[in-house]
Amino acid sequence: MARRVKTPPQPKSNLDARKATILEAVVVEHVDTAQPVGSSSVAQNADLVVSPATVRTEMVALEREGYLAQPHTSAGRVPTDKGYRYFVDHLEAGVLGPAQQRQIKEFFAHVRGEVEDVLEQTSLLLSHLTSYTSVVVGSGHSHATVLSVQLVNLDARHHLLVTVFSDGTVTKHSVLASFEADHVEVSEASRQLNALLIGTTLEAKVQVPSRGDTIAKLVREAVSLLHAEMPTMEGEQVYIGGSAKVADVFEGVETVRKVLGILEQELLVVSLVEDILDKGVTVAIGSEHGFEPLSSCAVIVAPVSLDGETIGAVGLLGPTRMKYQEVMAAAEAVSKHLTTHFGGENERA
Amino acid sequence: MARRVKTPPQPKSNLDARKATILEAVVVEHVDTAQPVGSSSVAQNADLVVSPATVRTEMVALEREGYLAQPHTSAGRVPTDKGYRYFVDHLEAGVLGPAQQRQIKEFFAHVRGEVEDVLEQTSLLLSHLTSYTSVVVGSGHSHATVLSVQLVNLDARHHLLVTVFSDGTVTKHSVLASFEADHVEVSEASRQLNALLIGTTLEAKVQVPSRGDTIAKLVREAVSLLHAEMPTMEGEQVYIGGSAKVADVFEGVETVRKVLGILEQELLVVSLVEDILDKGVTVAIGSEHGFEPLSSCAVIVAPVSLDGETIGAVGLLGPTRMKYQEVMAAAEAVSKHLTTHFGGENERA
DNA sequence: TGTTAGCACTCGATTTTACCGAGTGCTAAC
DNA sequence: GTTAGCACTCGGTAAAATCGAGTGCTAACA
Known part of the structure; x- marks a missing residue:
């Protein structure tokens, strides 16, 4: 309830x-x-x-x-x-301690690498900062457009479909064909896929060739693989930092076990965080998130956005008996920094 | 000691x-x-x-x-x-219970998807099977050859280097150039990279162009990025399953915290497993692995090989007070299955 | 009417004590 | 070399005693 x-x-x-x-x-x-x-x-x-x-x-x-x-x-x-x-x-916005502020600045000044790496590092930062377990969620690329598609053949029947999206993510899919295809055919399929998909989002319908030749079959297979990804959560990225803190922060082995068990199911965690975000809330306390096993937890979330669009979130999970002010301030600060970090990076307007 | x-x-x-x-x-x-x-x-x-x-x-x-x-x-x-x-x-080889055997068979009969997914699922399987925490390690692609390289441009200065290896792995690297490059130049660089790298391993030296034009600079940048990856552990994959079991299996919050803390540092875990493998051992008990924080743990490992080459390992971590026979049997069975799973898949000789 | 001092009472936490018994080491007999 | 017998140890558990923080209530007070 x-x-x-x-x-x-x-x-x-x-x-x-x-x-x-x-x-x-x-x-x-x-x-x-x-x-x-x-x-x-x-x-x-x-x-x-x-x-x-x-x-x-x-x-x-x-x-x-x-x-x-x-x-x-x-x-x-x-x-x-x-x-x-x-x-x-009724909490007035907390201010972060100078040491923590410095730590965050430091972090974002020096962090570099792939988005995935940055997010992972960020989750560690958050967890160090607050000494609670942190969750960093990167939304899937549902409205990123395709920049490049490539079909690479491993052998006659196995191919690898590699797709690059405008948000910088790369996906791969194994294509296991029931028929053989040679290098030339695969290249041609690759070319056609590019023509077909570049600039589209995964939500868009595309006109696939209905011919029965090897190339067309490859193309159809590839497109359907890509689109099959959509309905699932796939593409969501979750980074959990400091799960060991759970053992510090909750008393009672039973609780620890339960919370760890939840954290292992990353899909659950993602949907929890997104639920809370959807409600427009930044803190969910105890039973508020309607998720019984975490009824002794509080979850603090802050969205990360880009161009007004929510592209992810940072979250912190602790006991309801939590240092709300500090933690909220930390979450907010980090999410702001992340926002500008990605914003500044992608100045391609 | x-x-x-x-x-x-x-x-x-x-x-x-x-x-x-x-x-x-x-x-x-x-x-x-x-x-x-x-x-x-x-x-x-x-x-x-x-x-x-x-x-x-x-x-x-x-x-x-x-x-x-x-x-x-x-x-x-x-x-x-x-x-x-x-x-x-002095343990004679244990036999797995029929239920477990069936579970493993079942699993490998139905599992599909990318290598990464299979490994992750496997770690869950192992953890369920044994009710200990499992570690599945996939070795880096140090002697996989390059199948395809592609430079995709995000904007004038940001590019993405996507590499496909013969073992089916895909890597991406951001290329942040200090100069601008247009679509045509990037394509050409991409073409040259392909010519240069396809068929090589990352260990091989390649002859990069020394010219000063945009394309050559892009090529050099890309090659150095790729080769920079080598010395690090990057490319290693680790999948940890059932970390929540730690809370069940060890008594004392302190131990739980310590072990969880270790498990979080995946690099540590990888090197631990590989150390044990290097010693040619399958079980490391207590202080045997020379890793003090885990002195109350036993680690059981089994290599996964392909063409006589060790390409990974499965491991299980529990208290020294562990059901060795069962767990060793499970580890062995799963590693065998994994070996044939990948062996059968890659029949491209 | 709201506030406060006074007081008897509750009840978990801590300490004390007593006790039990599983398990040991030793010795002497087999 | 093996075993029965026995005194002894000592952690674990349970019962009893004690403590004290904190309460609710009442009556006096401003």
């Missing part, structure tokens, strides 16, 4: 100033200590000038309204998902 | 039959129960017809010789690395 997150922020979450302060104090302390927070530490800590007793009264109210929970009688309070949600919704 | 593993098996490991039986019983039971093993259970269990007291005497000897250890006085015995080593050295 996923809690729906609407674009208008905090539909009815209106807490008076003091309750808000108390909630915030509880979140901050609990994130820091991982322990239930008692009334007295809140009373001292925050810039409230009230007694613990008053705080207690407020806490009872906050609990009734679902922002806090009590692990058991006579323990302190712990934020609920709803409590965290209020907290992040 | 890595224990050297020489080709001549068990240099001085000669235990009389009874000691061997006892050691074996201890290993088997401890692998099964994860508990120290006492003299009485050994006396009952094994087909020894001696009393616990006798077993105890033998155990004292085995401990003195370094095959067994005692967690503390008045606990049972636990095998040492040396104990496990003796055990696996």
